[in-house]
Amino acid sequence: MSDAVTVSNLPPAVSALNELGGTPRQGIAFAPVEKSGQPRMGAPCDAGVRSTYQLRLRESGVSSWKPLRDLATSLWARNPYYLGVSVTPSSIGKLKLREELSSYTKLAQNWDGEGASPPTQAAVDDALAFLDNKPADIPWPFPEEGTDGDVGVYWDYIDESVFAEVMFEGNGTYAYFAVYGVPSAVIEKFSDSGMDVNSAWPDEMLRILRIRTSD
Amino acid sequence: MPCSCIELETKYGQGECKCTRYREHFPDCECEKESVSEHSPGPVEDNEVLVRTLFRKQPIDQDGRLKPTYFRREPPSRGFSVDRVVVVGAESLEASKRTDGRYTGYLRFTAARSSDIRAAKVEDGTRLFCVYDSATLANRAHADICQNVNIPTGTENRRQLMMEFAWILRYAFGTPVQTPPTSLETP
Numbered sequence: 001m002s003d004a005v006t007v008s009n010l011p012p013a014v015s016a017l018n019e020l021g022g023t024p025r026q027g028i029a030f031a032p033v034e035k036s037g038q039p040r041m042g043a044p045c046d047a048g049v050r051s052t053y054q055l056r057l058r059e060s061g062v063s064s065w066k067p068l069r070d071l072a073t074s075l076w077a078r079n080p081y082y083l084g085v086s087v088t089p090s091s092i093g094k095l096k097l098r099e100e101l102s103s104y105t106k107l108a109q110n111w112d113g114e115g116a117s118p119p120t121q122a123a124v125d126d127a128l129a130f131l132d133n134k135p136a137d138i139p140w141p142f143p144e145e146g147t148d149g150d151v152g153v154y155w156d157y158i159d160e161s162v163f164a165e166v167m168f169e170g171n172g173t174y175a176y177f178a179v180y181g182v183p184s185a186v187i188e189k190f191s192d193s194g195m196d197v198n199s200a201w202p203d204e205m206l207r208i209l210r211i212r213t214s215d
Numbered sequence: 216m217p218c219s220c221i222e223l224e225t226k227y228g229q230g231e232c233k234c235t236r237y238r239e240h241f242p243d244c245e246c247e248k249e250s251v252s253e254h255s256p257g258p259v260e261d262n263e264v265l266v267r268t269l270f271r272k273q274p275i276d277q278d279g280r281l282k283p284t285y286f287r288r289e290p291p292s293r294g295f296s297v298d299r300v301v302v303v304g305a306e307s308l309e310a311s312k313r314t315d316g317r318y319t320g321y322l323r324f325t326a327a328r329s330s331d332i333r334a335a336k337v338e339d340g341t342r343l344f345c346v347y348d349s350a351t352l353a354n355r356a357h358a359d360i361c362q363n364v365n366i367p368t369g370t371e372n373r374r375q376l377m378m379e380f381a382w383i384l385r386y387a388f389g390t391p392v393q394t395p396p397t398s399l400e401t402p
Contacts, residue, residue, distance in 0.1 A: 025290040111274070113317065144282040154283055165283050165378045175374035183335060191375035
């Protein structure tokens, strides 16, 4: 996974709240710190200068800072005043997912040793557009890299026998498969293809995914 | 046209289209009834544990399970390679993988029971996967899982079916572990 994140691909919850010296109000707060350093309570005003920071997080009301696993991140900050920016865990889930999906385009040809092509930027863009329409009650899915330029996302709640997968090939559409049950005893399953990535998610897929949350 | 399963395996065993050829010439898993390789100790039995070796971490997700895409590419084409642990033994299998050219320090194993893979069927009752004893001179425990159902490019619901078939195969294989499993619980 790439450890590079740019301001432009941070989620709006972060990039729009590029404030100086705000106080964390809820959830989890980002703070820019120098690598291996301590949190910088007064971030330097070096707009336009490339600076490398590591994002660290703290929960509101907790004084200690700790790195969030898998989010040790270099930040290309034009104005690195992230101290006090409040983001929700949901935003972090989206950030991590976005970062992971975007990293797939950097895979080399034959990245799996079996002749795979790296996912295309168009496929990643389609996945991100699709995810922009995620209903709030649906958890963020896992990302996955395809072997033919495609990408996918999926939910796998094996204990609840709920599974759904969505594939993107970069043509502005997606295909999905959602199932409740196990292969030897499928209770309900739905699938479709050619769906517009900018449209609302199909009710049938949501119904499967909500089986888990309605238990 | 190949006259026998052994002839087919000899001719296409190392190619990208092996499973396609099996579907064309010996449909409905016809070649499971006999050995497809002269190096094999015999056809794969239903109670055998089939072990898939992972040399890379990338296909494993945050829950420690294999990503669905991992099961999508090989079964319809070149075959999904596995090893028959009963033929070679777990320790020997693991040792052989440590000398494999693909080994770079990472090694995990995931396993499925042959009968679970053979039990998978599509809605009209057609077997979804076949298990062939495609042993090689260097690896007499080698076997292949081949998709028995053809989904030609351009088929309207091709992508959906690919996801469904991968889900079925993924369900049969367990969470990757550090040593080759020799027995399995019913999934």
